[in-house]
Amino acid sequence: MKDKPSNNIRLNSSWSEDLIKNIGCVTVGGTPSTSIEKYWNEEIPWMSSGDVHLKRIYDVPGRISELGLCSSNATLVEPPAVAIGLAGQGKTRGTVALVLLPLCTNQSVALIQGKKDKLDIFYLFYNLEFRYQELRSRSVGGGRAGLSKSILETLPIPIPIIKEQQAIASVLSAVDRAIEQTEKLIAKQQRIKTGLMQDLLTKGIDKHGNIRSEETHEFKDSKSILGRIPLEWTIQEIASVLIQPPKNGYSPSESEIWNGIYILGLGCLTGEGFKPRQLKYAPVNNRRIEAALLKDGDFLISRSNTRALVGFVGIFKDIGEKCIYPDLMMRLQFSNQVLNNYMEQVFMSRMMRRQIENIATGTSGSMVKINAKAVKKFIFGMPSLCEQKRITSRLKFNYDYILKLKLSLEKLYLQKTGLMQDLLTGKVRVTDLLDQTSTTST
Template identity: 45%
Template sequence: MSEDLPAGWQSRSLSSLGEYSNGYAFSKRHWAEHGLPIVRIAQITGTQGVEDRYPGLLPSGFRITDGDLIFSWSGTLSVVKWQGGPAWLNQHLFKVTPSEDVDRRLLFHVLRASVAEMEKRTHGSTMKHIKRSELEEFSAALPLCGQEQAQIAEILDTLDTAIHGTEALIAKLKAVKQGLLHDLLTRGIDANGEVRPPQSEAPDLYKSSLLGWIPCDWEAGPLQLWLSDKPKNGYSPKEAEEWTGCQMLGLGCLTGVGFEPNQLKNAPFADARLDSVMLSDGDLLMSRANTRQLVGLVGVYSDVGTPCGYPDLMMRLKPTVETSAQYLQFVLRSPMLRRQIQAHAVGTSESMVKISGRIVRDLVVAMPDRQEQARILDALSAASTNLDSESKAVSALRDLKFGVMDDLLTGRVRVTPLLDAATA
């Protein structure tokens, strides 16, 4: 026994902790519309629903049910507790049956903690995998006492439950925010602070426009009506090799959710052409070249702490004083405007298409007045605050679990005092 382990603990190879049974090599001739589902890696990772079934009989070792541990060892390394009901396991997946002296729930956490180390050892140019024999080379520490194993698993399960619950809430909040955004950009908020009812319920509140029904107080027309100047392209000098005190944005700073300072470059020293593309906090930017799916992404620039310019593949939009840049970015990110942008983008290759200032100015938008824009932004801000709060909470829970796992799965922190208290 290692001197680094506490009394009553042992270090064991992963292969000794259970039996790893590979799934069945199903082929097209086995597929049917009826029978138990065939579970592949896509179903394990949740990227795809069940597509094929097998109605026949196979040895029980290939059958899985709720609670079984599944180890994806080829293509994607992953460990899950299967919760999809009775099914057949496909090849490239192990069903893991714990050894008699190993708690099933603890083994799940041990294997998941081991995956990160396994990924460093994966091999294969197009299909990375871990051989069954290599599991002998990976080890884990665990207590001999079954009660202590169960107590550790219980603590980690509790943290997992809290994480999954918060993740589900985040997904729900995102869906609610997306639905709210659609309602706000098509129905708006009236002077009483209420979202207007749909046109079908209150036809007198709406009028027909180029974009369909819009509130009577709104205007619809080309975007140029709400811009004080033509969109202006940026400038892309050669990146400096060292810090100069001035930076430039990379195209990656415009994302699907707005501006993110995640791709900053060193601007050259004393380049006079940079003066005309230096940014101010609150400037509205749009990408003018990218793939068809990404062209026309928008974001409101937030000061990065140093003088910063924008590149040639972006353009700066200047809203009128009656138009909020923050509000306009939501309009330009809406599905209706994204479809317009993608439809008008030009290029011979889908890997790089472009939009011009003229295309941008001619985009058809529907706009409320500045006061209603502010009310809509307040409503969106409240939704974002709730979402940000839960996102921070789940991040904190993940950090907590990482620390707790490191303590509990090494024996650095013991749960035996808990067991003693329970016995007493």
Template identity: 40%
Template sequence: MPERRIGVPQIAHWPEMRLDSVCELISRGTAPAYVDDSPIRVIGQRCVREWGFDASATRGHDPRALNVLRAKTGDVLLNSTGAGTIGRSCVFGEVGDFVVDSHVTILRPALAKINPRWMEMLLRSPWGQRYLEAHCFTGSTNQVELSRSELVSTVVPVPPVAEQRRIAEVLDAVDHQDAMLEACLKKKEVIVGGLISSLLDSVSSVESELSSFLSGPPKNGYSPVEVDNWTGVKALGLSCLTPRGFRPVQLKNVPSGDSRNRAAMLANGDLLISRANTRELVGLAGIYRDVGAPCIYPDLMMRVTTSAQCLPEFLELQLLEGRVRRQIQAMAQGTSESMVKINSRTVMELRVRIPELAEQRRILGIVAAARSEVESLYQERQRLRLLKQGLADDLLTGRTKVA
């Protein structure tokens, strides 16, 4: 396999080494044997989050199952399948017995050569993410996999270990603030989620098919090939639809002269639904908000247009609420849990309760007031992450030295 390097612009001109020469292990996990109650916990893709490792998303593993891959403190966990989640990474540091499933790859650094935090920072950087997508992801958009053979031959910059350690300490301090904000945000969201469920449960309208409240069938978007340079036109990535609604966290540059962009061009207030993802994430919905440039939505999303009897913001609440989410997950189909699909018919057949417009507006008003504090916390966290990204870029290139 030819060697390729992550294209970090090196101001410090550190030496470079292949990943397999600085790692004791690079291996994907195995298919788990789930049980309801076990001290052995399975690490899946949901555990590898933007802000770090989430132990609450683990599941029990049968102690009798053999040939498992156990995670150790300092391992770098890399999501290895699934559009929208592949390429996400974190450093594992939990106490206990944890194994990884077949959708997660462990990179175990040789600590005498490379610091886990440095390695994870490389993978998470814009240069690392572009590299993984260009060289290490294989398969179609419906079933993307991480190629181990390409990953192990990747060449990375390796500064002195002492300098790596100092850089890690700086980033860990920022990560600690991030984790505290994330924990506070999750608590507030649980409270607001309970309020939304209570409000929707109070709706006395007759349950009907969603098709009764749409002006037509949902329409798929368009996915042109991403380009590196700014063209004036953006495309949403699948990660923009979250359990919290729309978040512009994954925007791609796409060609501006493609006539097929026109049908997928978004307008402020459009309601979108993901039509392919893991079973946990498929069917997430969100109201698109302007991102500062013309923007299209991809083939893995559908645009839903409501009739005059239904406000799109109210339908978004319904689609993200547990009862309707369970319908979506039950109706999604696919040969692998890492990529299941819904279609236009699935959406139209969903059973929803849509009250009169006045009641929709009343509920939306209560929810908006409750969400304002959540949004403030979210914006504070985003500002911290932008600061962290700028700091990481300076440290990664050697532009800024750590004393």
């Protein structure tokens, strides 16, 4: 007699439920002895738990030999299958991936295959992806909680007819393809932005809108780490374009109640500038808070963080409430020789990051600091104000396009979440959705 499944998800009344062990097969892997060289680096793909984050697995870096396979609990499984991370305190436990090649796994990964005409493996992938938090909550073992073969085998799965399973998987796969394409486009544009920044902040743009080159424009030796620069440019220290020394903020004790003022957290300064996040409640206003109040357009730089994050900058944007900046940030006030937006790009550039990371010091293994004296000594290439405007305008065009792509990606993720909630519970039947799409297109 089959075990009775139990699941809290509200399903369409026409759907049945069954346990994975009745409609599929669960295989848990193993690891050959690492001390025997002939067990390793041969022809058989061997998957570790970290590989589940690839989501769609066409290959894995690990390899074992036929001898290694025979000497361990690893089992070669034919595709398609769903891989699921069994252990770990991070995000790996409960994460699923589609396996699209024959492979075996270590003991921290299970592979699930579906029985023909009962369980579509692509449908199962989306069902388990949708139930990530539930899977983690089913784990056992305290601090090092983990899933097991028996937990997975007794997991209830909603079972519409096989054609509906396939249709659900097809709709969600289409959204996943759109997500993947958008992510690739964002990555490509990020690479373009990095190269563009390097060109614009070392070669600039002439009055005709062209990036300079030594073949068509005059350059000179800057006698600095910046190398050769356009003839029209000068090399300046940050100190030469400040109207007053960098000033640290103020970090009062955080209040538990709202008193009308926020304290910025270090996380507000990112690799992409100012982001209004990690905001804390400031206590009742006093003189020191008054001195640290921010105005729209104030230029901030972090003076303490990890080596990779220290020196992040951002231009404060009014969020509708008063804000102060903390002691671990400095406010820089530039003269009218430079634009704030241009200086933001300068501080984000590879050349400035190199200066910051080289000068940062600290006794902690992770946290380092820069001080006002060091900041004032940093050097940069300074074009005319007109050229600064051209440079920032070109970079803004690229930034706005990336932002548009990121917003599209966010909408796709929200669309996928909504579709999963509707289709994987039968709240909306996939046939109805496809009929609506067909009607809309005609």
